[in-house]
Amino acid sequence: MKKEELKELQRIATKIRMGIIEGVYNAKSGHPGGSLSAADIMAYLYFKKMNVNPENPKDEARDRFVLSKGHAAPVLYSTLANRGFFDVELLKTLRKVGSILQGHPDMKKIPGVDMSSGSLGQGISAATGMALSAKHFGNDFKVYALLGDGEIQEGQVWEAAMFAAHKKLNNLTVIVDNNNLQIDGTVAEVNSPYPIVEKFEAFGFETVEIDGNDFEQIEEAFSKVGTFDKPYAIIAKTVKGKGVSFMENQVGWHGSAPNEEQYTQAMAELADTLAGLN
Amino acid sequence: MADVKKIATRDSFGNVLVELGNEREDFVVLDADLAAATKTGTFKKAFPERHYDCGIAEQNMVSIAAGIAATGKRVVCSSFAMFAAGRAFEQVRNSIGYPHLNVIIGATHAGISVGEDGATHQCCEDLALMRTIPGMTVINPADDTEAKAAVRAAFEHDGPVYIRFGRLAVPVLFDEDYKFVIGKGIELKDGTDVTIIATGLMVGEALDAYEMLKAEGISARIVNMPTIKPIDRDIIVKAANETGAIVTAEEHNIIGALGSAVAEVVTEECPVPVVRVGVNDVFGCSGPATALLEEFSLKAKDIVAAAKKAISKK
Numbered sequence A: 001m002k003k004e005e006l007k008e009l010q011r012i013a014t015k016i017r018m019g020i021i022e023g024v025y026n027a028k029s030g031h032p033g034g035s036l037s038a039a040d041i042m043a044y045l046y047f048k049k050m051n052v053n054p055e056n057p058k059d060e061a062r063d064r065f066v067l068s069k070g071h072a073a074p075v076l077y078s079t080l081a082n083r084g085f086f087d088v089e090l091l092k093t094l095r096k097v098g099s100i101l102q103g104h105p106d107m108k109k110i111p112g113v114d115m116s117s118g119s120l121g122q123g124i125s126a127a128t129g130m131a132l133s134a135k136h137f138g139n140d141f142k143v144y145a146l147l148g149d150g151e152i153q154e155g156q157v158w159e160a161a162m163f164a165a166h167k168k169l170n171n172l173t174v175i176v177d178n179n180n181l182q183i184d185g186t187v188a189e190v191n192s193p194y195p196i197v198e199k200f201e202a203f204g205f206e207t208v209e210i211d212g213n214d215f216e217q218i219e220e221a222f223s224k225v226g227t228f229d230k231p232y233a234i235i236a237k238t239v240k241g242k243g244v245s246f247m248e249n250q251v252g253w254h255g256s257a258p259n260e261e262q263y264t265q266a267m268a269e270l271a272d273t274l275a276g277l278n
Numbered sequence B: 001m002a003d004v005k006k007i008a009t010r011d012s013f014g015n016v017l018v019e020l021g022n023e024r025e026d027f028v029v030l031d032a033d034l035a036a037a038t039k040t041g042t043f044k045k046a047f048p049e050r051h052y053d054c055g056i057a058e059q060n061m062v063s064i065a066a067g068i069a070a071t072g073k074r075v076v077c078s079s080f081a082m083f084a085a086g087r088a089f090e091q092v093r094n095s096i097g098y099p100h101l102n103v104i105i106g107a108t109h110a111g112i113s114v115g116e117d118g119a120t121h122q123c124c125e126d127l128a129l130m131r132t133i134p135g136m137t138v139i140n141p142a143d144d145t146e147a148k149a150a151v152r153a154a155f156e157h158d159g160p161v162y163i164r165f166g167r168l169a170v171p172v173l174f175d176e177d178y179k180f181v182i183g184k185g186i187e188l189k190d191g192t193d194v195t196i197i198a199t200g201l202m203v204g205e206a207l208d209a210y211e212m213l214k215a216e217g218i219s220a221r222i223v224n225m226p227t228i229k230p231i232d233r234d235i236i237v238k239a240a241n242e243t244g245a246i247v248t249a250e251e252h253n254i255i256g257a258l259g260s261a262v263a264e265v266v267t268e269e270c271p272v273p274v275v276r277v278g279v280n281d282v283f284g285c286s287g288p289a290t291a292l293l294e295e296f297s298l299k300a301k302d303i304v305a306a307a308k309k310a311i312s313k314k
Helices: A003-027 A039-049 A070-083 A088-093 A122-137 A155-166 A187-191 A196-202 A215-222 A260-276 B009-023 B040-046 B058-070 B081-087 B089-097 B126-131 B144-156 B202-215 B233-243 B258-269 B289-295 B300-312
Strands: A064-067 A143-148 A172-178 A206-211 A232-237 B006-008 B027-031 B051-053 B074-080 B103-108 B137-139 B161-164 B169-171 B186-189 B194-198 B220-224 B227-229 B246-253 B274-279
Touching: A003 A039, A003 A070, A003 A088, A003 A215, A003 A260, A039 A070, A039 A143, A039 A215, A064 A070, A064 A122, A070 A088, A070 A143, A122 A143, A122 A155, A122 A172, A122 B027, A122 B058, A122 B089, A155 A172, A155 B058, A172 A196, A196 A206, A196 A232, A206 A215, A215 A232, B006 B009, B009 B040, B009 B103, B009 B144, B027 B040, B027 B058, B040 B051, B058 B074, B058 B081, B058 B089, B058 B103, B074 B081, B081 B089, B081 B103, B081 B126, B081 B161, B089 B103, B103 B144, B126 B137, B126 B161, B126 B227, B126 B246, B126 B258, B137 B144, B144 B161, B186 B202, B194 B202, B194 B233, B194 B258, B194 B300, B202 B220, B202 B246, B202 B300, B220 B233, B227 B258, B233 B246, B233 B258, B246 B258, B246 B300, B258 B274, B274 B300
Parallel strands: A064 A143, A143 A172, A172 A232, A206 A232, B027 B051, B027 B074, B074 B103, B103 B161, B137 B161, B194 B220, B194 B246, B246 B274
Antiparallel strands: B006 B169, B137 B227, B186 B220
């Protein structure tokens, strides 16, 4: 990856993170930690990888994305807004009565949202259905699903994994945002999903483990999409709360909003990061 | 109706899917290792490349159906009512209902007429569960003709549709001229003393009850109510106004489905006595289906008794 391109992606990811903080602060609720951890992956998908068109969000040929970890809605909304699907100012209406930006993604209301999600474990199945539809009806689009590492404790995830591999859905890419924290503690303490890579391999996926906050590694992993004869799982090791110092690796920031002082500090840190990238 | 032709509505389901398969290319059918029993196997035999078996994983199947529908294609998914509506309730609610996707859920082996498999497989709660999901259309066909027409109507409908089919062969009540419209009840017999509103296999029993009541000098109106949601309010209000007493009859728990839906309308619009015939808030048990319908008081004679009770409350 060229240095300028790397910087541009980092700038985009930083703006996405600012949108996350803006949204969650204004909503006085929401899930910043698991949104911030996934910002780099989302930036890469929507600004480099996926075939999407903000002018025609329902384009039938578009690639599909399902936020299976639907509580990370702020990162999806901020990504879509920064990509031009709707006004960035709208992020301030997150979770408010009358806003299209529901607490969890709503495909009926939000331009660019391909599937409603929020109840864990169901998004990967829906993505599998989309991939099956593409194969069956002869469409070329690719399907991506982002899962949480806590989410894969849901049995349905493995029902979907079994089926996707059985049907050799190589147009399906599953990304596990492995930030290592869930509401009640570390995933290893609560109900360990490890080893994650080996589990997906055993279910019949091609797998890779990367640093999910490193664009070089993200690009390397995503360059392989569609080259296998089976579905693909990218296990992305990430830092929960990435980019805001006091939120990093803190379980408490899974589902709570910053107060005014914390908001100001978070935005100042991100502004500094952005300035450093110019 | 001893010599009447009998067909299980699950067979009607499989047969109409084949007809539709010949007519249109834009749909696939999903099952969860029960294709031989749900009769999607009939479709699978005709169109093997358009039938996907998800294995014993109903929750995944339901969300996969949602994903297919989200790409703009039609999809039918099928399992026993217990698993389609029960086990996968939350997937139906969140993956299909909330985004209002065009998924047809064909749920077979509903009610206690499943028979020998017993209580674990006798779903008497599905209509109630499905009825509480906003935007869900819920249909409970009475016979072969209505079952096939309901599936056809579901293919033209915008939004999710739950259709309930039975395992037990039931009399064919309607001929080819029968017109099914989602949300519309049908007056099968006119009467003045009481109205019997029946759904599913209880429609045949209600027609038998009509004759038995007639022999005793009681004039019963018979209404077939295939759509549980949206319920046909007009036909209920008309019946309440004109006959002054109502009996509901369904092969379902008396809580939450037809009886409740009718009582809700009656209490809001035109209060008259309502007596509910159904599975009386108990689990089923093993036995031949026909014996179980006797055991759980789901026969014409039970409707007759309920009709007299309703009239006595006027």
